[in-house]
Amino acid sequence: MLLERARVQQEAQVEILESLDVFPSTLPTKRESAYAAWVSVSVGCNNTCTFCIVPALRGKEKDRRPGEILAEIEALVAEGVSEITLLGQNVNAYGVEFGDRQAFSKLLRACGEIEGLERVRFTSPHPAEFTDDVIDAMAETPNVMPSLHMPLQSGSDKVLKDMRRSYRSAKYLGILERVREQIPRAAITTDIIVGFPGETEEDFLETMRVVRESRFASAFTFQYSKRPGTPAAELPDQVPPEVVKDRYGRLVDLVNEIAWEENKQLVGRTVELMVAEGEGRKDTETQRLSGRAPDNRLVHFAWDDTAVEELTPVSGGSAVEERAPASGGSAVEERAPASVSKPRPGDMVTVEITYAAPHHLVADRVLSVRRTRSGDAWQARTEGPQQTGVGLGMPSVGVPAPLPDAPARR
Numbered sequence: 468m469l470l471e472r473a474r475v476q477q478e479a480q481v482e483i484l485e486s487l488d489v490f491p492s493t494l495p496t497k498r499e500s501a502y503a504a505w506v507s508v509s510v511g512c513n514n515t516c517t518f519c520i521v522p523a524l525r526g527k528e529k530d531r532r533p534g535e536i537l538a539e540i541e542a543l544v545a546e547g548v549s550e551i552t553l554l555g556q557n558v559n560a561y562g563v564e565f566g567d568r569q570a571f572s573k574l575l576r577a578c579g580e581i582e583g584l585e586r587v588r589f590t591s592p593h594p595a596e597f598t599d600d601v602i603d604a605m606a607e608t609p610n611v612m613p614s615l616h617m618p619l620q621s622g623s624d625k626v627l628k629d630m631r632r633s634y635r636s637a638k639y640l641g642i643l644e645r646v647r648e649q650i651p652r653a654a655i656t657t658d659i660i661v662g663f664p665g666e667t668e669e670d671f672l673e674t675m676r677v678v679r680e681s682r683f684a685s686a687f688t689f690q691y692s693k694r695p696g697t698p699a700a701e702l703p704d705q706v707p708p709e710v711v712k713d714r715y716g717r718l719v720d721l722v723n724e725i726a727w728e729e730n731k732q733l734v735g736r737t738v739e740l741m742v743a744e745g746e747g748r749k750d751t752e753t754q755r756l757s758g759r760a761p762d763n764r765l766v767h768f769a770w771d772d773t774a775v776e777e778l779t780p781v782s783g784g785s786a787v788e789e790r791a792p793a794s795g796g797s798a799v800e801e802r803a804p805a806s807v808s809k810p811r812p813g814d815m816v817t818v819e820i821t822y823a824a825p826h827h828l829v830a831d832r833v834l835s836v837r838r839t840r841s842g843d844a845w846q847a848r849t850e851g852p853q854q855t856g857v858g859l860g861m862p863s864v865g866v867p868a869p870l871p872d873a874p875a876r877r
């Protein structure tokens with residue numbers, strides 16, 4: 468089929484290969500979620516971290532043009548998506564290919580102009596290239612959520628140098644300080660590798676120090692293991708497994724302790740959650756639903772059918788406290804039904820946090836429900852015929868359904 472298309476259309480085969488190799492999200496594949504989507508802004512990476520296989524696998528960074536990215540987001544929003552995550556190996560370098568060092572902050576601000584797009588997230592930034600215009604854009608764009616996932620990898624400057632990560636711990640902590648100055652309730656999460664070749668006990672204690680100072684909301688922690696084809700796999704002084712294990716256990720204990728302390732500070736606070744699908748493994752037995760707060764914290768909340776009368780569809784569309792409602796919220800609220808039924812994935816609920824665990828929060832009472840276009844999209848998908856999607860270049864039968872009109876950008 469592809470060969471035939473290539474013969475007839477000259478470039479069709481190249482187009483498919485390019486989409487698979489360069490920007491997979493440009494393909495009209497079936498999305499897992501009706502309400503949230505990933506959008507690639509770049510692929511590849513110009514850095515050369517010694518533990519990472521990405522540069523060898525994906526090559527140099529390639530950036531999509533902002534217009535193309537925004538058009539994709541608008542099309543997703545038209546389908547019912549209200550949360551997007553901008554994706555790149557190093558989003559802070561976005562624009563390097565077309566010579567605009569502030570391209571990423573401009574992209575965030577442009578996302579703020581898309582009607583109906585309620586939540587914007589991104590991953591991953593690189594501390595070496597993190598610039599203050601990104602912090603400004605995060606703070607000043609209401610639909611950019613107050614969360615930041617920024618990989619630390621190590622708190623030891625020597626290990627960072629061996630990893631070929633070109634920032635140092637002081638720079639990392641300085642970025643967090645400036646983020647918290649402008650977005651006081653930002654939840655900051657990270658990645659940390661323990662046991663990188665040559666890591667001494669002193670190096671590890673440096674990591675523990677930076678973790679203590681950073682007050683992460685959570686951290687993905689990894690025990691270093693060799694990746695064939697990476698420079699670090701050839702380094703001498705590989706750390707013995709029992710030492711790696713011991714340090715890993717101490718790090719996880721500290722990360723959990725801090726995450727729990729940070730979560731406890733949220734008890735009593737009112738937050739708006741986007742109801743999520745498949746995030747609460749025990750929801751059935753606990754009679755709860757689950758959602759994500761603006762700062763991306765996981766919240767399990769009680770849903771009590773007998774309390775339905777007490778609930779009121781909101782007209783104000785509050786995001787979490789001091790943050791203004793995201794664009795497009797009010798149009799959705801006007802369509803809220805007179806009586807409130809069980810919120811669907813993609814709908815918004817406002818809850819009061821009543822309990823904190825290290826890795827999640829619990830809310831015993833829902834204050835209000837806001838039915839959204841995303842919830843409608845989830846319902847239509849769930850109740851409608853199974854989507855066939857597009858099978859990555861495989862032939863399909865029939866004419867695809869037309870896309871709804873994209874919403875206008877303000």
Ligand code: SF4
Pocket residue numbers: 512513514515516519520521522556557593
């Ligand atoms: S770890 Fe991240 S920044 Fe480093 S080479 Fe890999 S993708 Fe690039």
